[in-house]
Amino acid sequence: MNPIAAVDLALKVLDEILTMIAHLKSQAGMSADELLARSDAGDLANKDAIKSILAGG
Amino acid sequence: MTLALTLSACADAYKAAAKVADDLTKAVSSGIKISAELSNDGVTTLEERNNVLRFLDKLTDFNGVYKSKVRTIHAAELACAASKCNKAAEYISAANELVSAAKDPSVLALAHVSNPSSQKKVERIVTAINVVLDGAVLAIQRVKGQS
Numbered sequence: 001m002n003p004i005a006a007v008d009l010a011l012k013v014l015d016e017i018l019t020m021i022a023h024l025k026s027q028a029g030m031s032a033d034e035l036l037a038r039s040d041a042g043d044l045a046n047k048d049a050i051k052s053i054l055a056g057g
Numbered sequence: 058m059t060l061a062l063t064l065s066a067c068a069d070a071y072k073a074a075a076k077v078a079d080d081l082t083k084a085v086s087s088g089i090k091i092s093a094e095l096s097n098d099g100v101t102t103l104e105e106r107n108n109v110l111r112f113l114d115k116l117t118d119f120n121g122v123y124k125s126k127v128r129t130i131h132a133a134e135l136a137c138a139a140s141k142c143n144k145a146a147e148y149i150s151a152a153n154e155l156v157s158a159a160k161d162p163s164v165l166a167l168a169h170v171s172n173p174s175s176q177k178k179v180e181r182i183v184t185a186i187n188v189v190l191d192g193a194v195l196a197i198q199r200v201k202g203q204s
Contacts, residue, residue: 036128039082050114
């Protein structure tokens with residue numbers, strides 16, 4: 001793997017780790033009902049995004 | 058004191074179960090972003106990319122079924138006497154059903170592309186989802202063990 005690709009991959013992995021840490025921090029003060037409600041909203045958004053990409057070809 | 062501890066244990070199992078759903082939603086969301094990139098790599102066919110998206114769509118459906126069960130268990134938990142309200146085993150059962158559905162070979166088969174480089178990206182998606190699924194039952198069991 002060339003150095004630029006390696007740095008690119010490392011940055012993507014770091015980005016994913018930071019995103020997951022932010023996600024975990026955001027869960028800390030949430031109730032179960034709030035977590036389920038956020039998941040519901042996220043699932044709806046995910047379904048819409050998938051539908052949109054599939055429709056786009 | 059006992060009542061407070063029992064109710065707290067119930068709430069924690071419910072929260073652990075809810076957290077699994079929220080984590081799975083987040084993992085699918087990340088997976089969609091990676092899938093969208095696959096169509097620009099020039100080596101992944103449209104059908105392969107679409108199958109990865111269908112895989113993520115199925116996971117979202119399974120998550121919906123799982124959340125419905127979690128809500129039903131929690132409603133029963135609230136309705137029953139506090140001394141009998143420990144439903145951790147039922148939350149674990151619901152999580153096990155989610156894991157079984159998500160790890161069904163016919164579902165996992167959708168998350169496969171022929172190009173090795175692209176497959177590595179798809180494996181990132183599957184790994185993130187497996188981390189959530191593998192931790193699902195353990196997280197609820199941990200709370201059950203504390204009660």
